[in-house]
Amino acid sequence: MAEMVSDAPARQTLAGARQRLADRDGFLAWIFLVPTVVYIVVLVAIPFFLAIAFAFSDVTAGNPSYDWVGLENFRRVFADPVFWQSLRNTFVFTVISMLLIVVFGKVLAMVLTADFKGKWIVRFLVLLPWTTPVALSSITWLWLLHSIYSPIDWVLRTVGLIDDNSYFLGRPALAMGSVIAVHVWRLVPLAAVIMMVGILSIPDDLIEASRIDGAGFWRRLFEVTIPLTFPLIAVAALFGAIFTFTDMAVVYILTAGGPTNSTQVLASWSFTRGIAGGDIGQGAVIALFLFPLLLAAAVLILRAVRKVETF
Amino acid sequence: MAAPTASIGDNARLRRHYARRAVLGRVGLYVVAVLAALVCAMPFVWSTLTATKLNADLYNPDNNPFLYNQPPTADHVMFLFKNTAFMTFAWNTLWVGLLVVLITLALGIPAAYSIARLNRPWSTPMGIAIFFVYLVPPSLLFLSLSRVVVALGLQDSTWSLVLIYPTITVPVSTWLLIGFLKALPRDIEEQAMVDGYSRLGAMLRTILPLLFPGTVAVVVFAFTLTASEFIYALTFISPTQEKVVSTGVPTELVRGDVFFWQSLQAANIFVAIPIAFVFNLFLARFISGFTMGAVKG
Numbered sequence: 001m002a003e004m005v006s007d008a009p010a011r012q013t014l015a016g017a018r019q020r021l022a023d024r025d026g027f028l029a030w031i032f033l034v035p036t037v038v039y040i041v042v043l044v045a046i047p048f049f050l051a052i053a054f055a056f057s058d059v060t061a062g063n064p065s066y067d068w069v070g071l072e073n074f075r076r077v078f079a080d081p082v083f084w085q086s087l088r089n090t091f092v093f094t095v096i097s098m099l100l101i102v103v104f105g106k107v108l109a110m111v112l113t114a115d116f117k118g119k120w121i122v123r124f125l126v127l128l129p130w131t132t133p134v135a136l137s138s139i140t141w142l143w144l145l146h147s148i149y150s151p152i153d154w155v156l157r158t159v160g161l162i163d164d165n166s167y168f169l170g171r172p173a174l175a176m177g178s179v180i181a182v183h184v185w186r187l188v189p190l191a192a193v194i195m196m197v198g199i200l201s202i203p204d205d206l207i208e209a210s211r212i213d214g215a216g217f218w219r220r221l222f223e224v225t226i227p228l229t230f231p232l233i234a235v236a237a238l239f240g241a242i243f244t245f246t247d248m249a250v251v252y253i254l255t256a257g258g259p260t261n262s263t264q265v266l267a268s269w270s271f272t273r274g275i276a277g278g279d280i281g282q283g284a285v286i287a288l289f290l291f292p293l294l295l296a297a298a299v300l301i302l303r304a305v306r307k308v309e310t311f
Numbered sequence: 312m313a314a315p316t317a318s319i320g321d322n323a324r325l326r327r328h329y330a331r332r333a334v335l336g337r338v339g340l341y342v343v344a345v346l347a348a349l350v351c352a353m354p355f356v357w358s359t360l361t362a363t364k365l366n367a368d369l370y371n372p373d374n375n376p377f378l379y380n381q382p383p384t385a386d387h388v389m390f391l392f393k394n395t396a397f398m399t400f401a402w403n404t405l406w407v408g409l410l411v412v413l414i415t416l417a418l419g420i421p422a423a424y425s426i427a428r429l430n431r432p433w434s435t436p437m438g439i440a441i442f443f444v445y446l447v448p449p450s451l452l453f454l455s456l457s458r459v460v461v462a463l464g465l466q467d468s469t470w471s472l473v474l475i476y477p478t479i480t481v482p483v484s485t486w487l488l489i490g491f492l493k494a495l496p497r498d499i500e501e502q503a504m505v506d507g508y509s510r511l512g513a514m515l516r517t518i519l520p521l522l523f524p525g526t527v528a529v530v531v532f533a534f535t536l537t538a539s540e541f542i543y544a545l546t547f548i549s550p551t552q553e554k555v556v557s558t559g560v561p562t563e564l565v566r567g568d569v570f571f572w573q574s575l576q577a578a579n580i581f582v583a584i585p586i587a588f589v590f591n592l593f594l595a596r597f598i599s600g601f602t603m604g605a606v607k608g
Binding site (some may be wrong): 015022025026028029030031032033035036037039040043044047048050051054059064107108111114116118119120122123124125126127128129131132133134135136137138139140141143146148149151155183188189194196197200216217242245246247248249252253267270271274275280283284287288290291294297298301302 | 328332336337340341343344345347348350351352354355357358361369370372375376377417418419421422424425426429430431434437439441442443444446447448450451452454455456457458459461474475477478481482485510511535538539541542545546556557558560561570572575576578580582583586587588590591594595598
């Protein structure tokens, strides 16, 4: 921004050839950006407002004609206890996952920025959860948490901690824990990659200086690394939160919202109502509840990102 | 810093102290690294084991699940390739991904260049707007987009994904590309323009080749996003032949209550390993793009 302001007057004073070039810059800037802007307006902005419009309509999969019904959909959604359950679950999953993602992500980032033998293979294995399509890794978790053949149960049984299987996905509390575990497992690598950026951007001499001054590992961690990389830790936390908050694949495949809707989240409930149930108006109302929080998260990310500039 | 007046004995003790601390640090590092790798890779190890087990071995809760209690078999892997539509799903994911990547580059590179280099008054707000678009999730748009897809007659066709997936990949790729572009010095085009190239010529001849490594990182990242997408693919498409891996495998390899567990796990491995392998090759570049896009304002 600052650069631009200082640039503009200088350009205007230039004569002839350079002036035409500036003109052409303006034309190019415009022609380069238009396709993207048009595409995004047509397939993101308009559908976004369409989603809001659907919330006030009686559109269903079977009868797509638009009739205004006012707040009727909102009334029906609010009257359903499953909606409130989904809202609560979405928050619980997001907050708990985010905290765990940040802590484990930080540890993993420190490991991945250190030098050691076999780093390549560790990096490869550690990134697997994030690069694998979430639907496929969820299937593997479904099998890992199977009611009869879960190897986790087998270990616990063999060690003697439990007599009977845990039924991870059959009991509300365990099912919620399982969903959180899968989210944390798949998003920690992403958080680690983002935090690696922060660690790598700390000047080496700063670490060296604190080391020479006698600061031990923990002191360096809490008084140098974490404060300096705080903005990127915040970015990692918010990305983790957004991906947990908006995801429905994990819940859909692992529990399908069950047992008895105890793991239902906004995204999966919106899908159940809007697509499986065909009531697009109600589905739209449920999905709209995702938006205010996403907006807040986006603003926070941008503010954190701006702060990265300061070092 | 040890004071210059410190005795030799003090120095030696300090050195031993630091040496011990260093050894402890190394051991700790290796322990954490191995532990992290195990936790992250455990489900995939479990997949690999499962995929090659006989039914009689697998479906016996008393067998040690981490060992082959009966000889391994490739039958279920063969079943995946021969008797299921897995290859169709994989092929669909591949061509959808490649087309989406092409569209993403065609839209993203010019847009990023415009925002990063052409100094318009709207450059900064536009960059921020693109970032916001990236954060609008599929779970918010899938209902209205499903109506759009129906209106265009693309329901139940893989082409609907080619049309819609760039809404996910274009914003994030543009954001990354802006970062890569900002990392290239401005003198490069200015020099080329002094040498007589137009702005467009300078961009094509100097910037595009220099941007190539960043472009490759974007390609890999965009492809990974496309392959992972779930909610659009589930909403728009129901015929088997049109499905992609991320929806085909969980829906078609399950018949009612019967899960083809070994084949499901084999599918996971055959998709996960190649993607992770390619992604790893470009990780460093991806990291640098992530910072630059964010950092250099």
